[in-house]
Amino acid sequence: MAPALLTALGLLAGCDSKTATTGEARTPSTTEAVTPADPEKAATSGEAATATEEARATPAPDPSTIPAAKAGDAAAIYARPQVPILCYHQIRDWTGRDSKGAKDYIVPIAKFKEQMKMLADSGYHTIQPDQLYAYLTTGAKLPPKPVMLTFDDTDLDQFTIARPTLAQYGYKGVYFVMTVSLGRPHYMTKAMVKQLADEGNQIGSHTWDHHNVKKYQGKDWETQIDKPTKTLEEITGKKIKYFAYPFGLWNPQAFPELKQRGFVAAFSLAEKRDQQDPLFTIRRIIASGYWSPKTLSNSIRQSF
Numbered sequence: 001m002a003p004a005l006l007t008a009l010g011l012l013a014g015c016d017s018k019t020a021t022t023g024e025a026r027t028p029s030t031t032e033a034v035t036p037a038d039p040e041k042a043a044t045s046g047e048a049a050t051a052t053e054e055a056r057a058t059p060a061p062d063p064s065t066i067p068a069a070k071a072g073d074a075a076a077i078y079a080r081p082q083v084p085i086l087c088y089h090q091i092r093d094w095t096g097r098d099s100k101g102a103k104d105y106i107v108p109i110a111k112f113k114e115q116m117k118m119l120a121d122s123g124y125h126t127i128q129p130d131q132l133y134a135y136l137t138t139g140a141k142l143p144p145k146p147v148m149l150t151f152d153d154t155d156l157d158q159f160t161i162a163r164p165t166l167a168q169y170g171y172k173g174v175y176f177v178m179t180v181s182l183g184r185p186h187y188m189t190k191a192m193v194k195q196l197a198d199e200g201n202q203i204g205s206h207t208w209d210h211h212n213v214k215k216y217q218g219k220d221w222e223t224q225i226d227k228p229t230k231t232l233e234e235i236t237g238k239k240i241k242y243f244a245y246p247f248g249l250w251n252p253q254a255f256p257e258l259k260q261r262g263f264v265a266a267f268s269l270a271e272k273r274d275q276q277d278p279l280f281t282i283r284r285i286i287a288s289g290y291w292s293p294k295t296l297s298n299s300i301r302q303s304f
Helices: 004-013 017-026 045-055 076-077 110-122 129-138 159-168 190-198 220-236 256-261 295-303
Strands: 085-088 146-152 174-177 202-205 240-245 266-267
Touching: 017 110, 110 295, 129 146, 129 266, 146 159, 146 202, 146 220, 159 190, 174 190, 190 202, 190 220, 202 220, 220 256, 256 266
Parallel strands: 085 146, 146 174, 174 202, 202 240, 240 266
Antiparallel strands: none
16 A cells, blocks of 8 residues: 555545534634632642552553443443543644645644643643543543544654654653554654553554445454454553544444454544443544644543
8 A cells, every 4th residue: 555545544534524513613712711720629740640649559440340330330330520632643744735624633743842841830730541431431531621532544754753752741641542544654653552551551453454344344353453453462462452543533333343342442533432332433633734732722621
């Protein structure tokens, strides 16, 4: 597959018209003011670091240790307040070849760093999927102002730009890997994916080549899910438990297929959740390349 086509696939992630419309409907105006934090509650950098260390000191239980009844209590899971989850694709400066629509999925480097600084200054703490799973199924405690940072499609800049920026604030990310692109120009290598996993980031599946789950037939499940999962487990030496739908699109028919393959949760984009199976329709929003830190802050509060 040509690198240009792979790049196009990365840009397409989340671009379904229904999903985009839903996300746009939730996008606040760049002129909206951010509500000032309560001075008494605002975390200083030292307090934030302490809270982060405390969260790390109490790791979330492995999903396999949580009773099935808890994971099956859809009403309780659906009723819990949603945790903000951001989705990033490319992190690079815009070029003259980038279309207006593509720029939603390309966050300029300086803007990305400003967004991460805003999250840290605002007292947000990153969480991993196991923590989210424990919270949703059992009500387990999360650190103050939790947020999950997810990255789709395996772009190289997620390793070269996002990784050191997150590390600056003690943050960890969730990287949903599209395995067809591994080792291709402008994409991560297997060694990079392993390094991310070894450093405490979560690696999840994002299919082989970004094929829409709603269109799977015959051997598509083997090609798009089974083989990529095996590849990622061989790279990381860890069980792959979490999945992100290409384009953010899902259907209920996918849930049993994912479950029987060992996935415990799956992530969509800015659209409604399935009330019967909320663990397999966990919402994210795309962090737009147009958003200032203030706009991102507003969007987090309004969307979740």
